[in-house]
Amino acid sequence: MGVPEPAGDPRGILHARAAADAFALGRYPPSAELAPFVEYLWSVQWDRTGRPAHVQRILPNPSVHLSFEPALSRVTGLSRRRAAFEYRLTGAGRVIGVRFRPGGARPWLAGPVSALTDREAPVRELAELDAAALSAAVQDAPDAAAAAALVDAALVPLRPAPDPTVDRVAGLVEQVQHDPSIRRAADLAELAGLGVRSLQRLCAEWVGVGPTWLVRCARLHEAAARASGGPVAWAALATELGYADQSHLVRDFARVVGEPPARYARAAAGQPTKPER
Structure with missing residues (x-):
């Protein structure tokens, strides 16, 4: 260790x-x-x-x-x-x-x-x-x-014998997490040199979920991290993360996190929360 x-x-x-x-x-x-x-x-x-x-x-x-x-x-x-x-x-x-x-x-x-x-x-x-x-x-x-x-x-x-596929899969997930231009399964499939169906099978076998879930998960992690770090221009962030508009980001964030992003940001900063309008 x-x-x-x-x-x-x-x-x-x-x-x-x-x-x-x-x-x-x-x-x-x-x-x-x-x-x-x-x-x-x-x-x-x-x-x-x-x-x-x-x-x-x-x-x-x-x-x-x-x-x-x-x-x-x-x-x-x-x-x-x-x-x-x-x-x-x-x-x-x-x-x-x-x-x-x-x-x-x-x-x-x-x-x-x-x-x-x-x-x-x-x-x-x-x-x-x-x-x-x-x-x-x-x-x-x-x-x-x-x-x-x-x-x-x-x-x-x-431990089992190492498998090089682990490195390949982990690398793909890392790309999703650090490259906001990857917004769809097709974007990741292109980077991987695979068809979308082949990528879906690879992800199900080795990760447990499909590529669309990986993209969504990475974007919500990024949104929560930004919300914890200070003031956020939510409309700009929605565009950066590949959402159709700010309302789609707000709905997705609230559904997973349990509260709208602006309220979460205020609480993360130690500020009193206000009712959402």
Whole structure:
């Protein structure tokens, strides 16, 4: 295991300012043996003893996650649900998670990644681990870095052979995330040198969702990040992200995030919210 990045990766964590007061987030590079498959390991630690529960909302992302939580372990596939995930933090605890690279979970599975889409699965569908024992060890570890190292070490002997398709798929997803000119499945298919149907099959097999979902997910992550960073010209941003107009961005944002973007931006900046007209 490498040195953790203490600030973690807050992108996709809604209302990050409030989240920082509610829990500690860490991110840890995988070992060299897992790097072909894993983007990073992450930790969440909290202590709400004597304090109200904290409900945290997380935007969907294009990765399969393996997590070890208090008395629980699971594999979480990609979600096509319109709303962000909600996690309720009570008492005290720690979660160690493994975020696979887009496509990185496929070599671990007996079938396509789409078999995990919109569902949570037992750990055995991905790796033959004593998941209950590893979850307990995560809670007993002296700190989050040590807990992440335990999970990494447990996965290394079970790793499959690397597959070059993972690099190809992860590269395509990275292009979607960083190139706003990719607005449709056809744009990504052209970059990939594939027909749209072939790209759809590749994404379903290796990522778990279609290219249109990847584009939409990336654009909403960008919109939420912009909203958290200060004043936004929403009409200009809608055009930049490939929406037909501002109203389409507002509807999409509100449907997934749970509130209109202007209200979200005010709350993210610590300003009182106002009723939307």
